[in-house]
């Protein structure tokens with residue numbers, strides 16, 4: 378395990394997983410143990426908001442994709458807005474393309490009258506003091522395309538400090554390869570366990586608890602000691 382493990386500052390080893398392994402962990406957590414995606418997404422979003430709040434933000438742009446990664450970003454946007462941070466959400470496609478838990482997150486923001494754009498986002502990004510990158514997580518398939526690619530380009534161009542959820546969008550979570558454009562993150566909050574591809578990144582890395590019970594790791598054959606003893610989010614060394 379030591380070859381692939383990351384560790385906390387106090388030396389607790391944390392195994393790294395591939396995208397397929399993480400998908401299986403999520404599946405067992407939901408299908409066998411009974412957590413819901415919405416619960417995990419809420420924990421992801423709250424931990425992400427915690428990292429963003431460390432930056433004392435006033436205006437935050439949340440770039441959100443249509444998958445689970447985007448849902449975590451949207452939940453983060455709600456927690457920030459609840460703390461009087463000015464939040465603008467930038468979707469990479471029409472809200473009609475959202476479903477399940479992600480759609481739920483979106484509808485709540487809509488009910489809160491949080492600003493949402495599906496068109497030109499250059500002002501939103503340049504006026505923000507922090508960008509949340511929740512476009513794509515471990516679900517990346519090939520080089521980022523279309524508006525997702527344009528938003529990554531914009532995010533990198535504006536040079537606003539960026540916090541990425543799970544992995545910087547455009548990174549292959551398993552290999553660390555970048556098949557196309559990649560968000561240049563200042564900080565990454567990865568979820569549950571670090572992804573093997575994060576070895577190839579250099580920005581500050583944190584690990585957030587999404588409340589996956591130990592029995593899930595036992596069932597998928599991963600040796601696991603919780604790094605979350607006193608906190609829901611810990612700094613991680615590669």
Ligand SMILES: NC(=O)C1=CN([C@@H]2O[C@H](COP(=O)(O)OP(=O)(O)OC[C@H]3O[C@@H](n4cnc5c(N)ncnc54)[C@H](O)[C@@H]3O)[C@@H](O)[C@H]2O)[C@@H](O)CC1
Nearest residue numbers: 403417418444445446449514515516517518520521522543
């Ligand atoms: N335990 C869980 O399952 C949780 C997962 N969460 C997040 O959900 C992510 C996984 O969710 P998903 O499996 O929905 O996948 P992602 O949200 O990583 O991305 C999938 C979406 O990205 C788009 N996409 C993929 N490749 C693209 C490309 N090359 N160009 C443009 N668009 C592309 C597709 O439309 C696809 O729907 C994780 O990385 C994690 O951040 C969190 O929301 C919390 C809970």
Ligand SMILES: [K+]
Nearest residue numbers: 513542544546
């Ligand atoms: K991301």
